Amino acid sequence: MLTIIRVALVVVLALPLACIAHDVVIKRNVNLRLGPSTQTDVIRLLRAGDQARLLDLEKQDGYVRVLHNAGVG
Numbered sequence: 001m002l003t004i005i006r007v008a009l010v011v012v013l014a015l016p017l018a019c020i021a022h023d024v025v026i027k028r029n030v031n032l033r034l035g036p037s038t039q040t041d042v043i044r045l046l047r048a049g050d051q052a053r054l055l056d057l058e059k060q061d062g063y064v065r066v067l068h069n070a071g072v073g
Helices: 002-020
Strands: 022-025 030-033 042-046 051-054 066-068
Touching: none
Parallel strands: none
Antiparallel strands: 022 051, 030 042, 051 066
16 A cells, blocks of 8 residues: 555656656757856757757746756756
8 A cells, every 4th residue: 555655646746747848859950058048158059850858838038948968958
């Protein structure tokens, strides 16, 4: 019974992450930046066809947070 409760707890705690994170394919070249501004450093150029994961669905100053193998930006 304790194992079932632990598994259920893990599933419940993981659901918010699954609801937020969405895998995406980059449609055009974009700069992956450290923050939501053209004044922040560019981590890497993401090219059309690259894959990333959206971490937030809401934009901040026109930017969205993504996870890419080059980092989070």
